[in-house]
Amino acid sequence: MEEERMEPPPPPPYIHIETNDFLHRRHKRQKEEDIAVCECQYNLLDPDSACGDRCLNVLTSTECTPGYCLCGVYCKNQRFQKSQYAATRLVKTEGRGWGLLADENIMVTEFTLILWSANVVKYIQAGQFVMEYCGEVISWKEAKRRSQAYENQGLLILSSLNVSMVLVIEACSQPNCETRKWNVLGEVRVGIFAKQDIPIGTELSYDYNFEWFGGAMVRCLCGAGSCSGFLGAKSRGFQEATYLWEDDDDRFSVENVPLYDSADDEPTSIPKDILIKDEPNTQDGNNNTIQNTGIPIIASSSEFTPMNVEPSIASSNEFTPMNVEPLNVSSNELTPMTIEPLNAIPMGVDFTQNGSIEYGAQCAEDALQNSTRGVANLQNQSAPRDNNHTELVAVKRRPTLRGGKAKRGMRKQLNVAGICDRLASEVAREEILYCEEMKNQAAAEIDSLYDEIRPAIEEHERDSQDSVATSLAEKWIEASCCKYKADFDLYASIIKNLASTPLRSKEDAAPKEQNGLMYLENGP
Numbered sequence: 210m211e212e213e214r215m216e217p218p219p220p221p222p223y224i225h226i227e228t229n230d231f232l233h234r235r236h237k238r239q240k241e242e243d244i245a246v247c248e249c250q251y252n253l254l255d256p257d258s259a260c261g262d263r264c265l266n267v268l269t270s271t272e273c274t275p276g277y278c279l280c281g282v283y284c285k286n287q288r289f290q291k292s293q294y295a296a297t298r299l300v301k302t303e304g305r306g307w308g309l310l311a312d313e314n315i316m317v318t319e320f321t322l323i324l325w326s327a328n329v330v331k332y333i334q335a336g337q338f339v340m341e342y343c344g345e346v347i348s349w350k351e352a353k354r355r356s357q358a359y360e361n362q363g364l365l366i367l368s369s370l371n372v373s374m375v376l377v378i379e380a381c382s383q384p385n386c387e388t389r390k391w392n393v394l395g396e397v398r399v400g401i402f403a404k405q406d407i408p409i410g411t412e413l414s415y416d417y418n419f420e421w422f423g424g425a426m427v428r429c430l431c432g433a434g435s436c437s438g439f440l441g442a443k444s445r446g447f448q449e450a451t452y453l454w455e456d457d458d459d460r461f462s463v464e465n466v467p468l469y470d471s472a473d474d475e476p477t478s479i480p481k482d483i484l485i486k487d488e489p490n491t492q493d494g495n496n497n498t499i500q501n502t503g504i505p506i507i508a509s510s511s512e513f514t515p516m517n518v519e520p521s522i523a524s525s526n527e528f529t530p531m532n533v534e535p536l537n538v539s540s541n542e543l544t545p546m547t548i549e550p551l552n553a554i555p556m557g558v559d560f561t562q563n564g565s566i567e568y569g570a571q572c573a574e575d576a577l578q579n580s581t582r583g584v585a586n587l588q589n590q591s592a593p594r595d596n597n598h599t600e601l602v603a604v605k606r607r608p609t610l611r612g613g614k615a616k617r618g619m620r621k622q623l624n625v626a627g628i629c630d631r632l633a634s635e636v637a638r639e640e641i642l643y644c645e646e647m648k649n650q651a652a653a654e655i656d657s658l659y660d661e662i663r664p665a666i667e668e669h670e671r672d673s674q675d676s677v678a679t680s681l682a683e684k685w686i687e688a689s690c691c692k693y694k695a696d697f698d699l700y701a702s703i704i705k706n707l708a709s710t711p712l713r714s715k716e717d718a719a720p721k722e723q724n725g726l727m728y729l730e731n732g733p
């Protein structure tokens with residue numbers, strides 16, 4: 210990175226700017242009650258006393274407000290306001306256009322913060338302020354519009370003559386600088402700070418955290434060992450465009466990010482009195498385990514075949530055979546079943562024409578629909594073969610689109626009432642309906658919470674600087690977890706009961722028609 214001092218060729222004409230230009234709103238005025246006043250008092254013998262590293266404002270990345278800081282003109286915590294930049298100079302780089310060199314030794318100072326109350330000593334590194342990152346401040350909407358326009362043009366055009374020197378700093382995967390946000394007179398401002406000592410003559414760099422929206426892919430020439438090859442290569446857009454994606458590849462979907470060890474969870478939130486109704490458990494220890502070998506499972510119509518679902522650990526690409534243990538029970542008996550928590554994303558079970566079973570990771574609704582269909586199809590097969598029974602049909606996977614977004618639109622509405630209608634056991638129906646009620650409540654709660662936080666989100670999007678309050682974020686996370694848990698409980702309950710509860714006989718349950726579709730038919 211070290212380059213010899215030489216006179217650079219003249220750069221193209223530009224106007225050097227040192228303030229932000231707000232395009233979508235007025236500049237914020239700091240209210241008096243929002244002014245943070247530190248406790249520093251200037252001591253001639255200790256220059257660091259005037260808002261140095263121990264200043265409460267410095268420690269919270271807030272600049273002191275002139276007229277309110279007791280250190281007056283000695284206050285050292287007004288670097289953005291006074292444009293106290295490090296000395297730099299332009300340099301023409303090899304293949305990367307113009308860059309910026311340190312024109313003085315830029316230092317990282319280390320200091321100690323003592324948290325007296327907890328008696329904890331913590332070291333914090335404070336890098337020297339290099340310069341402010343300033344330019345046009347635009348709304349998210351405008352940012353999206355511009356990125357779309359750049360994408361359409363296939364290139365990035367900096368059409369403005371107004372240039373902050375920061376715009377010349379190069380991208381690097383092992384940069385010597387970083388960006389930090391500071392609160393300056395009520396506005397958030399972004400600065401470039403040294404991450405390490407930078408000797409004079411060294412080129413400055415920081416990680417752009419560049420979001421790639423499409424268009425040209427720019428090869429990164431930073432030369433760092435850990436370089437990812439292209440500008441924006443770490444961004445989602447770039448990765449989606451360059452990785453090989455397959456159906457059901459849910460790498461980025463939120464559902465698949467393991468957040469906690471579910472072994473610590475309570476098994477279910479369904480009240481015990483609903484789960485343990487005193488219907489007899491007729492499981493008789495039948496050990497006729499059928500391994501799934503692709504042979505269709507055929508049972509007589511009077512037999513009810515509960516499924517024993519073993520806990521399975523599967524990635525979306527792995528095939529996990531499932532043990533199906535047939536049990537002979539009379540249609541009036543209920544065999545409750547325990548489903549162990551799955552250490553995997555929800556499994557979709559597709560029954561195909563040749564009787565083999567396909568497993569695939571899908572979203573919970575998809576899994577449920579397929580399981581429901583699978584069980585219905587399985588039961589179709591249970592009647593004698595010579596009576597024009599509906600054949601098992603090949604289940605075509607719906608295409609999974611990138612990012613999981615489009616999948617949402619394709620989800621089918623779950624017909625809980627229809628499923629319940631087919632079950633002979635009152636307890637099973639009650640349990641499923643209870644779970645549905647819980648799911649609806651959780652959905653209503655998250656909807657009303659969204660309405661509550663919408664103003665904060667909109668404000669956040671407008672200003673792109675005020676964080677959503679932690680308490681709101683916590684509420685949101687809690688409500689989301691409740692919603693996921695309620696969803697899971699409902700699906701688990703349906704799968705369990707479909708697998709373990711006798712169906713109502715044809716006489717009991719006339720086929721239900723909805724929107725021209727027959728649900729959960731047991732055959733003619």
Ligand SMILES: C[S@@+](CC[C@H](N)C(=O)[O-])C[C@H]1O[C@@H](n2cnc3c(N)ncnc32)[C@H](O)[C@@H]1O
Pocket residue numbers: 304305306307308365375376377378379380381427428429430431
């Ligand atoms: C913010 S500008 C930096 C100033 C630029 N060098 C110039 O002369 O205008 C970002 C552009 O610089 C180039 N650039 C910056 N860092 C780079 C790197 N590590 N490898 C390749 N090109 C880089 C890319 O063309 C990028 O779009």
